[in-house]
Amino acid sequence: MRKFARCLGIAALSLAALASQSAIAAGRTDFKVCWTIYAGWMPWGQAKTQGIVSKWAKKYGINVDVVQLNDYVESINQYTAGKFDGCAMTNMDALTIPASGGVDSTALIVSDYSNGNxxxxxxxxxxxxxxxxxxxxxxxxxxxxxxxxxxxxxxxxxxxxxxxxxxxxxxxxxxxxxxxxxxxxxxxxxxxxxxxxxxxxxxxxxxxxIPGEIMDMMVVNTKTLQENPALGKALTGAWFEMVALMHGDSPDTTTALTAMAKASGTDLANFKGQLSTTALFYTPKAALDFVTSPDMPKIMTRVAKFSFDHGLLGQDAKSADAIGMAFGNGVVIGSKNNVKLRFDPTYVAMAAAGKL
Structure with missing residues (x-):
């Protein structure tokens, strides 16, 4: 799956993020999120191509540009530096790059987990x-x-x-x-x-x-999301419309899957093979059940320990609890005074309840 390398130091990322705060303001109408090639993230590109993203953005009076980048690490670095409002990344990379770099980030959608990928x-x-x-x-x-x-x-x-x-x-x-x-x-x-x-x-x-331990997510800047809930609603609505289409049996489903296969450099059969080892949550309820599971804090505790043991939580980290992570129902692990990664089920819950 997705790669990670410290192309930029934590200090440099933190400074860049602070410098970008003026661009993260309330009342905005234009937003950008990025993604890179991977089976579980191909729906973002197709949702843009089919106009699904623009449809949902228009519903909430905003514009959302979904940008494909060629380098996964660089996509996260650019998000961390404030050049994008959201980015597709794994749970571990969300912890070890933006969160450890001081950028408060929210897992808006936990879209799948690797189940053999x-x-x-x-x-x-x-x-x-x-x-x-x-x-x-x-x-x-x-x-x-x-x-x-x-x-x-x-x-x-x-x-x-x-x-x-x-x-x-x-x-x-x-x-x-x-x-x-x-x-x-x-x-x-x-x-x-x-x-x-x-x-x-x-x-x-x-x-x-190790089911559930390597997650794929759309991560957004927490401050941006809090000040612009329309972004969360538009992205969540667009995502679940797209994956519902993927899970159908109509000619439109085949057309969409074929397009995603071609965009990822393979054929339909191979792409379906990749999807078969991707535990993609095709409904909001499935995604909600996963992200609110009591196993989530346990999994992220294990990920934090690995990250700390390998020096990925920053030079100042004294333990695996250096960075706080918040979950549904008020659960927080790690430092309650330094919460930088949030698994917020609010928008997926709205989708599951048909309230988007």
Whole structure:
């Protein structure tokens, strides 16, 4: 799945975010959100193409530009710096980039979780996680791939001390895995599907073994959302109209899915395969049930611990509780005085109740 790298230091991101506050004002009518290529986020591009986003934006008297960017990390960095009002990102990256950079952010929509879209691959004789002992493994360091590896090692009573992680960008992972000297890798779709289809390659662990832990979300600036609730309503309404169309059986559904497949560089069959390992919430109620589950704080506690252990919560973080995270029903984990990531079910609840 999605990558993470500290292209900018936390201090630099914080300064940029502070400098951008003048652009985040109440009463605005024009907004921008960004997304990058990934099965679970393709609906944003199609919702724009079909005019669904503009329809919902017009309903609430605003304009919303949905912008595709080519670099996932850069998209989050630009959001953190205030250049976008929202951005599609994972739960871990939301914590370790904008939240740890001091930008109060809200998970407006938790749209899905990886249910096999991320995997650990071994080439040759390796057939189980235990076979990784003493070996090198290529992955995007400090990413959800890194998190998946840590969870895989946990399952085999191993740790990262038992192997060596080789930092490899998502753009280079396929080429690296093709090299004779590289035997192991962690990556996400569509690269994962291509690599594991190669001869003599075994997928020894995937994200379906840790359901719900790698989430995909539309994250928006909390201050912007509070001052401009129309943005939350428009984005939420557009999203669930789009995914409802995807879940249908009409010719329009096939047309939409085919367009998304083409936009992501594959064919319809392959794209449907990627969706099959994406636990996409096709209804507001399904998304609401997930985000209000008592498991959410537990999952994010585990993510925070991994992030702290790998130095991803900032230089000043003294523990995994350094950054507060708020959930529905007033639940807060971590520092109550430094809440920077919020899983707010308000707008999804409105959609579920038919009140958008």
């Amino acid at each position: 991320d995997g650990v691959l071994m080439k040759g004789k390796g057939k189980q996680i235990a076979d990784l002992k003493g070996q090198q493994i290529n992955l995007v360091q400090f990413s959800v791939s890194h998190y998946l590896l840590a969870r895989a090692l946990d399952s085999a009573h191993m740790s990262e001390r038992d192997l060596k992680v080789v930092n490899t960008s998502d753009a280079d992972i396929s080429g690296a895995f093709a090299a004779p000297a590289v035997h192991n890798a962690v990556t996400w779709n569509p690269m994962l599907a291509d690599l594991k289809a190669q001869p003599n390659v075994t997928e020894v662990f995937d994200s379906s073994k």
